[in-house]
Amino acid sequence: SQELEQSPQSLIVQEGKNLTINCTSSKTLYGLYWYKQKYGEGLIFLMMLQKGGEEKSHEKITAKLDEKKQQSSLHITASQPSHAGIYLCGAARDNYGQNFVFGPGTRLSVLP
Amino acid sequence: GAVVSQHPSRVICKSGTSVKIECRSLDFQATTMFWYRQFPKKSLMLMATSNEGSKATYEQGVEKDKFLINHASLTLSTLTVTSAHPEDSSFYICSASRANEQFFGPGTRLTVL
Numbered sequence: 001s002q003e004l005e006q007s008p009q010s011l012i013v014q015e016g017k018n019l020t021i022n023c024t025s026s027k028t029l030y031g032l033y034w035y036k037q038k039y040g041e042g043l044i045f046l047m048m049l050q051k052g053g054e055e056k057s058h059e060k061i062t063a064k065l066d067e068k069k070q071q072s073s074l075h076i077t078a079s080q081p082s083h084a085g086i087y088l089c090g091a092a093r094d095n096y097g098q099n100f101v102f103g104p105g106t107r108l109s110v111l112p
Numbered sequence: 113g114a115v116v117s118q119h120p121s122r123v124i125c126k127s128g129t130s131v132k133i134e135c136r137s138l139d140f141q142a143t144t145m146f147w148y149r150q151f152p153k154k155s156l157m158l159m160a161t162s163n164e165g166s167k168a169t170y171e172q173g174v175e176k177d178k179f180l181i182n183h184a185s186l187t188l189s190t191l192t193v194t195s196a197h198p199e200d201s202s203f204y205i206c207s208a209s210r211a212n213e214q215f216f217g218p219g220t221r222l223t224v225l
Contacts, residue, residue, distance in 0.1 A: 033214065042218035043205065088155060092214070100146060100207065100214050104155045 003027065004089055004103035012109045013079050021074045021106045023089030032072045033090040034063050037105075043088070046074075076108075084110045114140050116208050118217035125196055126225055133191045133220045135206030141186035142208035147179075150203040150219075162189040196224040 005024045013019050023032065034046040047056045049065035049072060056063050060077045076083055089103040115138040125131050135145055143164045148156040160181050161169040168181035178200075180192040189208075193200050205219040 031213070035216075043216045045216075048213070090156075090214070101158065102148075102156045 003093070003101050004091060006087075006089060006103035006106050008106060009104070010107040010109075012111065015080060015110055015112050016078050019076050019079055019108070021087050021108075023072045023074070023103050025070050025091065027070070029065070029069045029072075029091040031092045032063075032065050032069070034072070034074050035088045035090060037086045037088060046087075079108075079110045081110045081112050084108055114208070114210050114213070114215040116206065116215045116217040118204075118206055118220050120220060121218060122221045122223075124223045124225065127197055128195055131193045131196055131222060133193075133204055133206075133222070135189045135191070135208070135217050137187045137208040137210075137215070140208070140210045142189075142210060143186060144209050145183060145189040146207045146209075146214075147181060147189070147191050148205045148207070150205065156205060159191075193222065196222070198224045200224050 003025060007022045011019055032049045035043040036046055037043050046061060047063045049063055052067040052069045054065045062075045065072045072089060074087060086105045086107050088105045090100055092100055117136045117138055119134045123131055145162040147159045149159050150156045158171050159174045159179060162181045162183040164183045164186050170176045178194055180194060183189040201222055201224045203219050203221050205216055207214045207216045
């Protein structure tokens, strides 16, 4: 069964707009990862969050993990066409960092 | 950072043949590696957990005789797709864990004609 849910499934935004992608679990997450992927290609690691309330930023992308460690959001500021792709959240099922599962992904298109 | 490689990156084969995909952790030892498969427009699904020196643990619905996994050393796991059929065409990614973090390979695209 799918243990991670993502919303929205797909997103089309105009270049320069901000956007947010959410990742939700019914169980406590042991390490939440965000990846970007162009379908059929490898995963590009974006960020990893481990502590409740943690927030990390890299360039125009910010990711947050809520205090309960059951929900994470990925926020892109002033989106660019280069941000287009599939964003996947992933998390470990246990505290040893193994038994990894992925969310279904969010397909992002950025219109120039 | 930790690096995981996969070989080959792309492979095309005829139906009925077997294909081997290698996953290597280049700068660290991994007692456990994982194999994922991605269907078109779908997320990555865990196929099996590969343990060095022991049998792999397969997820429900994954045929162990179809997808043979061998973890012969601490830096190498192989996935062999036996008697491949067109429905086995997919994108396969491996990962290795180190210090509670996952590191993913670049993936292998398998096309079965």
